Amino acid sequence: MESLLFFVSFYSKYYSERKGFRMIEWSEDTIEKFQATLLDWYDHHKRILPWRQDHDPYHIWVSEIMLQQTQVQTVIPYYLNFMKQFPTVQALAEADEGSLMKAWEGLGYYSRARNLQRAAKQIVNDYHGNWPTTVSGLKELSGIGPYTAGAIASIAFNQPVAAIDGNAFRVFSRLLEIDDDVAKPQTRKIFETVVNQIISKDRPGDFNQAIMDLGASYMTATNYDTNQSPVKAFNQSYRDGIEDQFPVKTKKKRPVPHDYFGIVLHSDNNYLFEKRPTTGILANFWMFPLFDQQGLIKDKSDSEGILINRAENEIHDEYQLPVHLHKVNAKPITHTFTHQQWHITLLEGTLSFDSDLSYFPGKWIETANFHTIAFSKVQQKMWATYEKAVKSK
DNA sequence: GACACGTGGTT
DNA sequence: TAACCAAGTGT
Structure with missing residues (x-):
């Protein structure tokens, strides 16, 4: 009672x-x-x-x-x-x-x-x-x-x-x-x-x-x-x-769009991976370096070619790595998280294996070792898109 | 208390 | 396709 x-x-x-x-x-x-x-x-x-x-x-x-x-x-x-x-x-x-x-x-x-x-x-x-x-x-x-x-x-x-x-x-x-x-x-x-x-x-x-x-x-x-x-x-x-x-539930906010360049730098079967920050989305994961395109835009009318050029310059200035990049995928990769939507255009370039990586927050990983490392889905999408593009050449 | 935090499936 | 859902928690 x-x-x-x-x-x-x-x-x-x-x-x-x-x-x-x-x-x-x-x-x-x-x-x-x-x-x-x-x-x-x-x-x-x-x-x-x-x-x-x-x-x-x-x-x-x-x-x-x-x-x-x-x-x-x-x-x-x-x-x-x-x-x-x-x-x-x-x-x-x-x-x-x-x-x-x-x-x-x-x-x-x-x-x-x-x-x-x-x-x-x-x-x-x-x-x-x-x-x-x-x-x-x-x-x-x-x-x-x-x-x-x-x-x-x-x-x-x-x-x-x-x-x-x-x-x-x-x-x-x-x-x-x-x-x-x-x-x-x-x-x-x-x-x-x-x-x-x-x-x-x-x-x-x-x-x-x-x-x-x-x-x-x-x-x-x-x-x-x-x-x-x-x-x-x-x-x-x-x-x-x-x-x-029922149930009564208020709407969630839309994911915020972000446009990135995904940088694929390699030397034979070695690929350059960046370790993501210890906090935030996909913390600590190894991933191809991402450049927020918003940060590269100076004028609305900037062409993609100009943005790619600026990405090359940033990689040279920040990482002390000389690279020449070319576009891999015509359509950006889309990956949607709960609060973010990423659109990634891959840019590929080659790099000497004995390049000085002391200014770069990452390391080489051999394709033979990929299976030993945990990768996020978005990294897996980038890799799959890159591989497909290379094979079709 | 609002927002960040992954991914896959459905409509 | 955008929006929403699926055995939530930490900050």
């Missing part, structure tokens, strides 16, 4: 003043029926996934980090390989950074991998291999925020706590017609409070995972099939025919 009172009082406190809000109230009986219906469906239809074979916190943790902003189908092969290479938290703590990044190559959001290892070292060195089991304890670890802490605490340690991810936002906003903007950080509190009241106290981990499976099947963002959903009877927005209004 206490939980029901809390549930209702929560809503009256946070919602009653809001204009136009119509509260959907669930009785304790409804909550119990929802749990039973959801968990029964989960028992019969849950996805079989590599990280669902046991409740080992290491397995749950690695999978949850990989799954951040990443689809299950993408994660599966990375997860399997990662567990082969780094089977325990101790192995991960001791891994060299190069092989760690190689194991993460192509997954994106690479700070996840670095935070993963930082947390592994925290567990091994500071906690003597013992995992924190509570949300607040887990959040002390690098890379673990409110969602992942809730997921690990509930799945690995059976703590009755919410794990609010994109699925939970979508599912519960539709079930309860919650119209708060899920893009706003403060909205998380509302969902956490609601789900902490509804979550199964006996099987919290299964409850959270069931919501995710629901959000990935009958309650997807688009092309959802609510009529087949096991919990459609509990779905108020469906009953009202307004499910397309």
